[in-house]
Amino acid sequence: MDFLTTFPSMGRADLAALRRGIDAGFRNFSREWGEAIEAFFHPLLMFLVWFDKLLVNTPWPVILGVIGVLVWAGSRSWVMTLGSVAAFFLIGYFGMWQDTMSTLAIISVATILCIAIGIPLGILMARSNRAQSTITPVLDVMQTIPSFVYLIPVVMLLGIGRVPGLIAVCIYALPPIVRLTNLGIRLVDRDVLEASTAFGASGWQKLWGVQVPLALPNIFAGINQTIMMALAMVVIASMIGVQGLGVPVLRAISNQYLALGVMNGLAIVALAIIFDRVSQRYGQRLQAHRKGHGQ
Amino acid sequence: MSDAKISIRNLYKIFGRTPDKVLPLVRDGVSKEDLLAQHDHVLGINDVSLDIQPHGLQVVMGLSGSGKSTLIRHINRLIDPTAGEILIDGEDVLRMSESRLRDLRRFRTSMVFQKFGLLPHRKVLQNVAYGLQVQGKSETESTRAARHWIARVGLDGYENHYPAQLSGGMQQRVGLARALATDADILLMDEAFSALDPLIRTEMQGILLELQQELHKTIIFITHDLDEALRLGDNIAILRDGAVVQQGSAQQIVLRPADDYIRDFVKDINRGRVIRLGSLVEGTAPGGPVLPHDTLLEDALLHLSDAPQQRVAVSDRSGRIIGGVDLKTAIRAIHA
Numbered sequence: 001m002d003f004l005t006t007f008p009s010m011g012r013a014d015l016a017a018l019r020r021g022i023d024a025g026f027r028n029f030s031r032e033w034g035e036a037i038e039a040f041f042h043p044l045l046m047f048l049v050w051f052d053k054l055l056v057n058t059p060w061p062v063i064l065g066v067i068g069v070l071v072w073a074g075s076r077s078w079v080m081t082l083g084s085v086a087a088f089f090l091i092g093y094f095g096m097w098q099d100t101m102s103t104l105a106i107i108s109v110a111t112i113l114c115i116a117i118g119i120p121l122g123i124l125m126a127r128s129n130r131a132q133s134t135i136t137p138v139l140d141v142m143q144t145i146p147s148f149v150y151l152i153p154v155v156m157l158l159g160i161g162r163v164p165g166l167i168a169v170c171i172y173a174l175p176p177i178v179r180l181t182n183l184g185i186r187l188v189d190r191d192v193l194e195a196s197t198a199f200g201a202s203g204w205q206k207l208w209g210v211q212v213p214l215a216l217p218n219i220f221a222g223i224n225q226t227i228m229m230a231l232a233m234v235v236i237a238s239m240i241g242v243q244g245l246g247v248p249v250l251r252a253i254s255n256q257y258l259a260l261g262v263m264n265g266l267a268i269v270a271l272a273i274i275f276d277r278v279s280q281r282y283g284q285r286l287q288a289h290r291k292g293h294g295q
Numbered sequence: 296m297s298d299a300k301i302s303i304r305n306l307y308k309i310f311g312r313t314p315d316k317v318l319p320l321v322r323d324g325v326s327k328e329d330l331l332a333q334h335d336h337v338l339g340i341n342d343v344s345l346d347i348q349p350h351g352l353q354v355v356m357g358l359s360g361s362g363k364s365t366l367i368r369h370i371n372r373l374i375d376p377t378a379g380e381i382l383i384d385g386e387d388v389l390r391m392s393e394s395r396l397r398d399l400r401r402f403r404t405s406m407v408f409q410k411f412g413l414l415p416h417r418k419v420l421q422n423v424a425y426g427l428q429v430q431g432k433s434e435t436e437s438t439r440a441a442r443h444w445i446a447r448v449g450l451d452g453y454e455n456h457y458p459a460q461l462s463g464g465m466q467q468r469v470g471l472a473r474a475l476a477t478d479a480d481i482l483l484m485d486e487a488f489s490a491l492d493p494l495i496r497t498e499m500q501g502i503l504l505e506l507q508q509e510l511h512k513t514i515i516f517i518t519h520d521l522d523e524a525l526r527l528g529d530n531i532a533i534l535r536d537g538a539v540v541q542q543g544s545a546q547q548i549v550l551r552p553a554d555d556y557i558r559d560f561v562k563d564i565n566r567g568r569v570i571r572l573g574s575l576v577e578g579t580a581p582g583g584p585v586l587p588h589d590t591l592l593e594d595a596l597l598h599l600s601d602a603p604q605q606r607v608a609v610s611d612r613s614g615r616i617i618g619g620v621d622l623k624t625a626i627r628a629i630h631a
Contacts, residue, residue: 195413198373199405
C-alpha cells in the first residue's frame, strides 16, 4: 500500500548528489570558458556602453529633436510626434532622463540584435520543415521558462552587468520575431509564388522579391512584439546590473516607495506606447498596396 | 510529327504516396475511381500524347478535375510527371538540369494564370517588368519593354497603380503583358480568362487573337468553356479523367464528336459559328458568287439566300473552285 501513497522518487541523497554534480559541472565549464565567452561578447559590450554614453551625454534638446524626427519619419502624424516629445519632456522634468536614456539604449541594442538573429532564423524555419520542428520547442522553452531560471546560468557565466542583462532580454524577446517571420513567409500566397517560379526566379530571387516583401506585415508585427517584450524585461534585467528605469522600480519595491515606483513604471509605459504606435504606423505605411481603389 | 514545337508522349501523373508502385496498374487500365478507392492514389494524367505545332493555338479543354491544369504545368515542369516524355524543340524537359530548366522558364516559356498571380506589392509597371528583371535585364531596358507591352494591352496610364486597384479584367491584362514582355515563344495560359465576366472574357479573347495574328507564338490555352475553346483554338484537345478523349479542329469536333460525352458537350453550341463552307461542299459548282472555303456558315447564309438557286461556288485556299453548297445543306448542318 505504501507504494501507492508515496511517489517512487529518487532518494534525497541521490538527488542532492545529482544537483551538486550538475552545478559543479557547470561551474567548471564557466571557469574554463567564462573568459572566452566574455571576450566574445566584448564588442557588444563596447557598443552598448558607447551607445548608452552617447544618449546620456548628448544635450537633451538634441535628443528631443531626434526623437521628434524619428517619430515623424515613422508615423507621419503630428499628434504622435508632439505627444512623444511631450512625453519625453515630462520624463525629463520628473527627473528620470538619465535612466530613460539607459533603458532606451539597451532596448535599441536588444531589438537590433533580435532582428539580426530572429529574421534569418525565421527564414530558415520557413524554408525547412525540419528546422521548424527543431526550433519551435526551443522557442516554447524560451517564452515559458521563468526568466529568473535562465538568469542563473547567464550570471554564473558572465557575472553581473550589461551583457548578461542584454542576453536575458534577448532570450525573452527573440521568439515573437522568429515565429512571425516564419509564419509570414509560410502564409505568402501560393499562386504568386508559383507565378514567380514559372518566370524562372531563383530561390534567392523568390525570397527577396516575393516572400520577404509579402511577409513584411507579419515581420513588422514580430518586431513590434519583440520591442514590447524587451521593455517588459527592463525591471528583471535591472536585477542583474542593467542601468535604467528598472533600477528605481526595484528600489521602490524593496522600500515601498509608491510614487517612485509609479513614476518610473509610467515612464516605461510611455516608452512602450511610443515604440508600439510608431512601429505599427510604419508597418501600415509599408502596406500602401493593400488599399483598394484610388491612390 | 517531328516538327512539333512541344511534344508530349505517354505522359502519366499519379498523385499519392507511392505513384511508381501503382503506375503499372494504371497502364493495365485501372480506372480513376478504382485507383482512388482501392489504392488511395489520384490519377491526374493518364497516358496523354499531344503534339503542339509551332505558331498555333492549342486549346486543352475539360471540366474541372479533368487534369488540364495539371497537364499545362508539366510543360514548364511546375509539376514533375510520374512517367512519360515532354520535348520542347526536341529537347527533353525532364532531363534538364536545374539551371537549364530555369533558363527554359525565363526565356522560352511564359505563363498566364487563372488567379493572375500578380505581385501585390509591385506597381503595374514593375509587375510587367518582372520576367525581364528575373532574366537579369537592366532597369532601363526592362522598363522600356514593360511600357511597350502595357500600351499594347491597353493599360496606358495605369503604370503606377497597384494590382489591387484594378478590376479583374485589367489585372489579367497586366498578367498577359507580363507574359508577353519576356519575349518567350511559348505562351502557357491556364484558364486565363475563366475568372472574368463574360463580356470582359470576350474582349480579352479578341485581344489575344489580335496579338497572336502578329506575334505567332505557340500558345497552349486551358479552358473549361467550349465556346472559348471553339473560338480560339486552331486545334482542340478534350480531356476527361486525365485522358485525351478527342483532338482536332473545332469543326471536326462539332461535326464528328468521338463519343456521347463530347456529343453532349457540343449539342448546345452555335454550329453556324464553327462549321465552315468547305466541309459541306458537294456536286458541281454553279456560276455566280464564289465564297472562300473557310467562310463560317453564319456569315454565308445571307449570300446563300441571295444567290441564284440559293447555291454558291466555293473556292479553296489558292482560289480554285472546289464545288458548291446550297442553302438547304447549310441550314441542315446548323440544325443537325
